[in-house]
Amino acid sequence: MKKSAARQKPAPANPSPRASKGSGGGAPVAIVASPVAGWTFLTNHAHVLLALYQQPDQRLRDVAMAVGITERMVQRVVSELVEADYLVITKEGRCNRYTVNAELQLRHPLEKHHTIGELLELLSHDA
Numbered sequence: 001m002k003k004s005a006a007r008q009k010p011a012p013a014n015p016s017p018r019a020s021k022g023s024g025g026g027a028p029v030a031i032v033a034s035p036v037a038g039w040t041f042l043t044n045h046a047h048v049l050l051a052l053y054q055q056p057d058q059r060l061r062d063v064a065m066a067v068g069i070t071e072r073m074v075q076r077v078v079s080e081l082v083e084a085d086y087l088v089i090t091k092e093g094r095c096n097r098y099t100v101n102a103e104l105q106l107r108h109p110l111e112k113h114h115t116i117g118e119l120l121e122l123l124s125h126d127a
């Protein structure tokens with residue numbers, strides 16, 4: 001009987017661009033953020049709200065592309081934001097226009113003393 005070789009994990013296709021310690025004094029290597037991060041500081045709800053705040057007449061398909069989630073997930077998030085009164089949808093012909101209720105407070109107890117408008121304004125400023 002043949003012994004089966006132990007399976008090894010293949011090497012990653014894109015190795016990390018981070019320089020290792022003691023790499024010989026070369027130029028520092030820039031660390032580029034991955035388009036698919038394991039986690040972010042903002043939720044999908046915040047990302048969708050920010051996208052619609054910045055461009056109120058965009059299609060949900062375009063929001064999905066910008067946020068990096070499916071169009072169906074964007075529809076679900078929009079539905080939840082409408083239900084919670086953070087977002088209002090107005091029909092303009094065949095298109096929707098999304099208006100953020102910027103006066104509502106953030107939901108978590110640690111940040112409820114701030115409004116959604118404050119957060120969106122902060123995130124909308126160019127660096």
